[in-house]
Amino acid sequence: MASAVSWGVAALDELTNRVARLDHGAAMGLITQAQADGMSVQALVTGLLTPVLVEVGRRWAVGEIGAAEALAAAAIVRSAIPRAPATPGAADAGTVVVC
Numbered sequence: 001m002a003s004a005v006s007w008g009v010a011a012l013d014e015l016t017n018r019v020a021r022l023d024h025g026a027a028m029g030l031i032t033q034a035q036a037d038g039m040s041v042q043a044l045v046t047g048l049l050t051p052v053l054v055e056v057g058r059r060w061a062v063g064e065i066g067a068a069e070a071l072a073a074a075a076i077v078r079s080a081i082p083r084a085p086a087t088p089g090a091a092d093a094g095t096v097v098v099c
């Protein structure tokens with residue numbers, strides 16, 4: 001099972017850059033690869049998607065990107081969450097809602 005740490009900073013930077021360029025297809029490709037490598041939903045959300053959203057917010061706050069770009073980038077990240085499959089055998093673990 002892969003973790004966000006094993007994916008490394010380079011992959012996080014690559015995903016951040018794809019999202020910042022508003023390249024939905026390329027961002028989803030990287031997320032799909034992380035899932036194929038065995039990254040759990042928790043690791044995907046906390047180790048990749050959350051840091052990307054934080055960086056998008058930072059870039060907006062310092063004026064590197066505008067509000068429209070920040071919202072579009074956040075929409076790309078949010079669109080990845082429903083695509084993340086539940087971990088097999090986790091049906092007894094309950095439900096987690098990410099907002």
